Amino acid sequence: MELKIDEISSCLELPSTTVERWVRQGRIPVKMIGDTCLFSDTALRKWAEEHNLPYHPPGEQQQEKQEETSENLADAIGRGGIYYHLSGQTVEEVIGEAVSAMKGIESESDRQALYESLVAREQMMSTGIGNGVAVPHPRTPLSQTGIPTQIAVFFLDRPVDFKAVDKKPVYVLFVLVAASSQQHLHLLSRLSYCLRDATFLNLLSEVPAPETLITKIVEFEARLSGGEG
Amino acid sequence: MEMQMLHIFRNTPLGRETLLESAYFCKRLDILPVVYVPAYVKFLMYFENDVVQVDLDGSYLRSPDTARDHVVEIVESMGLPAPKFLELKHFTASTLPDIPVDYDFMCCPRSITDMSSKIGLGYIGPRVRRIVQNARFPVYIPSAVFKPWQSLAVMFGGSANALKALKLGIRLSRISGFPLDVFTQEGRRKRKDYEDIIDSEGLGVEMDKYVRRWRFFESRSFAENLYEIPHDALIVLGAYGHGLIKELFFGSTMETLQTVSPNSMLIVGPNYRASV
């Protein structure tokens, strides 16, 4: 095979100066003419294996790692859904109702597991973050269950006392389920960015239609990523 | 100022001109001069596939007490920060130091082994040639008297080395802002062929952006046409693009040019890696 020095060094994930030096020193089965490298694919693959080095010839698809933090709120809510008129009176009732309403949970045992972990988390410390909003979530990611990452939004008929930090009763829940802690933190930070904003809270208090809420969230997220870049 | 240029200082009036040339070059291209004030008459340069021994002319070792002051004075007069002095680290033998070869440029007079009386047109010393052949860096051969150049002239004959020279010319023009002229002597190949070479290398955009004009010489010999190169241009050219033996028999651009033109030259050897 024939490759340029830069290409071959990216195949081996090494700086080109290192590859060039190894060629010069005769430590790697590659011959160089000018800046073109000649080598046999099988010999180099074997060599890379022996020396514990990565080797991805061009053409061979490199497994792209899924960017876990690229998830955004609107998609997560799209998966979780927006629900109205929850009628529970206590924390447990509300959570129980919410969990049984959530779509995208396939087995009953998963549903049960989610319910238990949400309640356990509430008992430890309330997820009521103030201004009538609560963000119930499991303490550790429920990766052993098949529940996909999602946020489900629930509007309550009657505000319930969640023992929130500001003692205000809660009228809206964002149930956050994530497959990994990174996604959990990522989504939570985005959500908290929205919830710190007065206009967003005003919108929530008006119990908006699903489309309105999603549009608003997309708008906020655009602002967030605009600020980043 | 990430690029560095090696200069071997000769503490004589001739050496002053050479250092002025280097300093001007560094100033224009934002390069840090690294100056070696020779402490021994010999040194070795270990390249990838060759070791070159340079035996300096005795005048390089003259008046070592004033050498460093002179260097600082000359370099600073050009508005550059104080130069870096090369401190010898490795020795093949106690009086035979090794000089590192990982610089971006090196300044060589036409001959570094011979007495200064030999330096003139039509002669490039054998050591300088070997350095050009082996070096990863382009070699800057200054003219005998300092003259600030105001433009760049690339000799482009279509070979692989000429392409490298062209890329280097474009890069220098980009950094320095000086206009770039390209000169081509038409031989068997025609204008169209040369343009095809440029396109296949993907240099079209850069050519349009940086090249002031591209002169094709159609009639007369190359030596005669060299009068067209501006007197205040730095000539950039490739050497040994066709292999040493072939060039010895059939002559080369470098040979013709260095006998005819007194301009400063920047010579790109076969081991130079070019990028625009």
Add this chain to the structure above:
Amino acid sequence: MDDRLLLIAFGAAVGVCSGLAAVALSHGLVFMMENLSVFRDYWWAFVLPGIGMAASSLFLEKVVREGAGHGVPEVVYSVSRHGGLLRLRSSFSRLISNCLTIGSGASAGPEAPVIISGASIGSNISRLFSLNERQRVTLVGCGSAGALSAIFNAPVAGMVFTIEIIMGEWSAGNVVPIAVASVAGAQVTRLLQTHQISFTHLRFDVDVTSTLAAVGLAVLTALISVLFARSLRYSHHISEKITLPVWVRALIGGCMVGAIGLLLPGVLGEGYHSIQQMVEGAFAPGLALMLLLVGAKIAATALTLGWGGSGGIFAPALVIGSFAGLMYHRFIVLLLPGFSWVDEGCYALLGMAGVISGTMHAPLTGIFLIVDITGRYETILPLILVSALSTTISRVFEPASFYLRELVQKGQYLKPRTDAKVLADLSITELVEKDCKTVPRNMLLGDFIKVVQDSHRNHFPVVDEQTGEFQGMIHLDDIRPYLLDSLMYETVFLEQVMQTEVETVDIHEDLSEVLDRMDANGLFSMPVVSSSRFVGMISKATLLDKYRHELMVQTMH
């Protein structure tokens, strides 16, 4: 073509060429000796070595402008640091200068010159064929082995010496071509050379007492080796202080050697003739005279090599060794006359092995050289004993082999597959991490915190936004106290919190020095700054990663 076969073929060719170089030198020496012997009896013969050494140093300095030492250290240096690159001129220069030196009667050996010639032939052949460094180093070894085995007609010794001293490692890739070259060199010499040192007709019956008595000889030879190595250096040191031109120095040194030679002619030249006599038991002088001879030979060699002559220490070490062996034999016979001792020739051989092993720290070379030139194994037991002990004892006084001493002192000796070699091969350019974001010095702390959020690093280089010059570093620890203080966000500029006293690394620096500095200052990472521009960071974490790769690549072929 397969790499190994290719190297074997090249190795054989290099072995033949270096064998030819060795044969040429020994013919040259014979020619010089024969033509100059007529002058030996005149009273002014003592100037002959002076003239020879002056001519030799003039030739080296002015004609070929060699400017380097006696050979072997240069080969080792080039193998360990520059992949075996040697100058073409070295392939013949030392042969001629050595011929002038020894031919005129100065005391030195022809081995170092042939070794560097052979090595240079190997290096230049591989350059001609654009072989890579690993192959080139092997061919340099082939050249040295071929030359040494040809000059001694000792193939095993040539091979063993090359591996012990020149290559510094045994590896399957090297040993086979070097062995082939050794054979080729010895074969060339056997075809073209009619007179050689060989003691194949001698028989020694070594008994237990003689073997035990060899322990004493080991101690003696070790001490003599140390004395020899030190006087060589001392003499060199003295001559360097003299400000005369090199050839005048050589002339003076040579005349002194000649003067010693007038009194004791046995110390002149390379001395193979005296060795022959001693081993065969035909050497008359008594104990006191032997002691004098040992001293005189050491002095003559030190003067020759230190003052501008060209040659090696191999042959003088053999001569000194056999003098010492004989001296020791006389001494024990005098002390314990009742025992039956082995022939004095055997002790001469043991003495040679002892001094060779002691000066060069190469016990195997000592053992195999004697086995090679006698062609017999009868003496092997005391031989091993003397060589091993002599090396061990002289190591107490001299930290490194005579050949490597200077390189080791300057830290230039890089044994293959060692920490020093790996660090010397890795350059800062290969290790620098360039994914560091620079921040301008006029940035507000509040803006900086946003930068921190997007970065996965703890170090932030601060630069001047106008000139682009590096100003200092900010570590997350530096801003931690103000992290939650929003008042500071809008009032503090980065230049107020950055550290300005930062240890930086130049891109051209040696990695080992950088690591020493890191260790001395307790740092885990340092910024790389080239002519006041920030280039990247260098950290011990990446270094470990690259270091392991490098070590793996260097140790497995």
